[in-house]
Amino acid sequence: MAHPLESLVVRHTLRLPVADAVFDPAGQGEAPARQFDAALMSVGFKLSAGLLDRLSRLPGEVVAETAARTLATVRAMTGDHVGHNVYFIDFPLNVPDTLDFWVRCIAEAVADDTTRETTLAQLGTGTVDLLTLATYGRYRHTYADMLAVHDELIAASGDRLTVLHPGGTPEDEVHALYLALAGSSTPLGEEGLADLRLLAEHCVAGEQPAAIPVRENRAVVNLARLDAGADLLVDTVTDVLRLACALCDGDVSLAAPTRFRSMPRAVRRALLAALDAVVAQTPAKLSDVTAHREAFKRLGERLHPHEYPRWPHAAQVFAVARGEQRARTLDSRLEELLAAGDVVGAAQLLTAAPGRLFRALDRLLRTGRTQDERDAVTAAAEQVAARVSGRVLLSLREHLHNRAGERAEDGGSRVFVNRTGRAWVAADDRRPVLEPERKRLADLLDAETRRRLPDPGHLLIDPDVLDVALPLSGKATTAGLGVLPRGSRSAVDGELLRFFVYWKQARHTTDFDLSALMLDEAYDTLGWLSYTALTGVGGEHSGDITEAPDGASEFINLRLGAVPGAFIVPQVNIYSGEGFEEVEESFFGFMLREAEQQGRPFEPRTVRMKSDLRGPGRVALPLVFVRGDDGRWHARWLHLYLKGNPAANRVEGNRVSVAALVRGVVEHEYLTVRHLVDLLADRATATTLWDGATVPKGPVTWIGLEQPDGLHPDSVVVTPGNLRALIPA
Structure with missing residues (x-):
């Protein structure tokens, strides 16, 4: 029987789960497995030799069912699950000149008794709205008609062939994917979060990641834990807010407002108890409420904290949101120190929040007017570097690299991209980061990143992957x-x-x-x-x-x-x-x-x-x-x-x-896989650039665009699908 989440495994890992328990010693699956392979090749996929062998030892009907499910998955991956028609049936041949085409559409409208009058009226004004012409903008033939006029594709050596590899049992593959996504050190995209939600519901009773560093991921996992009656993983009031957003199908990144719904009493009790426990343990965390004041106010209207006097610390959260209680934020204290010109004090303040300090280093270094102030800022960064996430370390490394060699008089522009991909350009009027501090910090970041990287053993690198940017988000x-x-x-x-x-x-x-x-x-x-x-x-x-x-x-x-x-x-x-x-x-x-x-x-x-x-x-x-x-x-x-x-x-x-x-x-220089490969090479027993043909007989750490066939089963495989695994925690 197929696992309901099998398609997620194929999409994320290019591995096809295979259940050992249904192997057929008679090998009745050989013919349907080869037919499956041929069908896959027609859409640009192929079975690895190992997967073809394993499928050949399954019962024929199991292979046929597996083929039908997998073909549907990979066709959707390429966009082949829908029919792609074209307006000009011969495209790319016989595409007309634009003006000639428009004139033809107008002539056809004038020749049509039903549209002649309105078209002539438009022509009398000197302007014609193309959207009012019956032959413009709508398919004039069926998808089948279009296919009939095109020859079959001639195969070429450059055609894409994406290889599917054998996986473990369906349950093992699903759980491994859950652990990888939940424990990711970088935020997931929209589809990744949706997949994690399904996986978390299925895997809530099994092994859990040792840590869930990304807060959005934690919210999705907490949703499954709440439904299952398990303890929630929260250590800030914002964790509870994100969970409430997940409950209402809202944005767990908190970038967009969520319309909170009425919640069952049991859910309200769970959220209020979690808020109470966080504030009771660390009252200073009330300051996090200010950043999302309106969201907390709306949430309070649904949770009715006044009905639960046994959780007084939870009530404080909503008192802060309403402005009835003051909770001073780290940012307000930072701005006060900088306004007073106390750069050293600002840097020391932020050592309590290492990630915040690293994100503010550029500003602090530009604000420091003396060498002693800049040295104090850099020393504060060195003091807390071990407590900063790997993603922030690498983000700052990229930032500093792009600040190299800048001069105040250069001017130029900056491109800003928010978490949703919205982008805009603004003038760059920042003072430069001076070279001694920039180099000192770059060396610090490289040393700390290198310290956290694993020992890769034999490092086997596909040269084509070296210019792939690190997925820092x-x-x-x-x-x-x-x-x-x-x-x-x-x-x-x-x-x-x-x-x-x-x-x-x-x-x-x-x-x-x-x-x-x-x-x-x-x-x-x-x-x-x-x-x-x-x-x-x-x-x-x-x-x-x-x-x-x-x-x-x-x-x-x-x-x-x-x-x-x-x-x-x-x-x-x-x-x-x-x-x-x-x-x-x-x-x-x-x-x-x-x-x-x-x-x-x-x-x-x-x-x-x-x-x-x-x-x-x-x-x-x-x-x-x-x-x-x-x-x-x-x-x-x-x-x-x-x-x-x-x-x-x-x-x-x-x-x-x-x-x-x-x-x-x-013109922006992104931090790429090449940077981490250089750091990993210092710890590798050997580093080899793949020649595109042969692979070593023993285990390797493979980093490439696709997994080659024939890798030792104990190899560590890193491809774009799990490139986030390279980012140290």
Whole structure:
């Protein structure tokens, strides 16, 4: 019988759980296992040799059932679970000139008795609304009709083949995934948190992580523990607030307000008891209430603390929220000291909150006017470095690297990205961090990080992973296939580059527009492809679709050798209707093909990346393609959202802001896997760059984009799916 969470294991780990208990000595599964392998290859996946062997020893009906479930999972991973139709049935062939196409649509409307009068009236004003034309923006043929005019895809050596590896028993794999996600040292993305919620419910009675350092993860685990009647894992009042948000299906990161619902009496008692215990043990933690005053006030209206006099410390939480009781915050004391010019006192104050101190180091060093003050700040950091999370250590290391060599007169700009991916640019008027302090802190951070890293034994490295940015936050990426953290670089090998977007509206007519902006080396606009420019700059647009009750797709096809300039910036603009977080489904991706490959507009074997579009803005910037000095292209991952306009967003209207954001990300130097590999190499017994073919016979620590076949079973495997495991606690 299939495990209900098997698909989560496949998505996160590319491992297929196999139950040893159902092995068939007669080996009746060999034929269906090979059929399964062939079916997987048609969508760009493949069974490893070890997995093929294990499936071959299962009963045939078990293999068939496993194949059906797994194929559904991997097809959804690539975006092949929906039909991708195109407006122009021959795309990318025979795409018309934009103006010629519009004139044809108008002529057809004039020729139609039902639309002639309204169209002529519009023509009389000198302006025609394309959305009123019957032949514009809606598919004129079925999905089957479109498939019939396209030849079968010719296989090429460059087609993607993602290998599935054998896993343990379903229960063991599910529990291992739970421990990995719950114990992650970096925040998870939206999909990761949703998966953790399911896993926590299933695994609440089993082994638990030794620690759950990320507060959002703790809230999701606490939700399962509350339902099961287990003790809650809380040590701050904010932990209880996050749990209340989880109970009401709200935002456990507290970035967005939650509408609290009425709660059963047993739940109210549990939350109030937890608040009371936290404050009773450490009254100073009442100061945390101020940061989320309004949320606590709304929560108090649902918990009715006045009905429970036995928990007086919980009542204090809501008294602070209402302003009836004062609880002085660390930030207020910090600002008071800095206003008085007491930088040394401010640094000593923050040693009680090491993470807060490290986040404030840049400001403290810039504020210090004398060498003694700056030395005191650096000494305070050295004093508490061992108590700072690995994620904060590495974040500061990246920050300091980008501050190297700056001068006050340089000016420039800064790119800000919040936890939801909303991005904006501002002028940079900060004073520089002086080189002696910057180097002293960088050495401290490297030494402390190296101290926490494990002994990797034989370190085997895929060179292609070295330019992948460290996932210092799960919010810096999105769920999907082949997705890398913001700032990562990956090679683009192929002659044809094709973007795609798919969306399905939930309640209202919704129009997404796929566009591609071309920039030169100075980030100036050279041209674009969109519904207003169907051809040019080395490519073609598949045609504008203006509604998606049953789902809709748009494509852009580019011949990389003919694209001008240095940057290709694909973007998805919301012209009208629902946002990225409101539609039933939306995702973006890109494919790579050789020049001779034809096939359908969407071919899962050629998909290199597919990521969900779930952000707060009205313009999505998933990634940018950059031409190197050698003429070769690579992808630089953005995962950004612009606020945009409420409606009618177009590539023409956001060129300046998009170029500024692209410049900020491209010119920012992200901390990559290469940095941690250099630190790990100091502790490794051997370090080998993989040649793409052979693997050692003994156990290794593998770090790469994908797990190669044939690794020793005792090897430690780190790929983008669990890259967070590299971040020390």
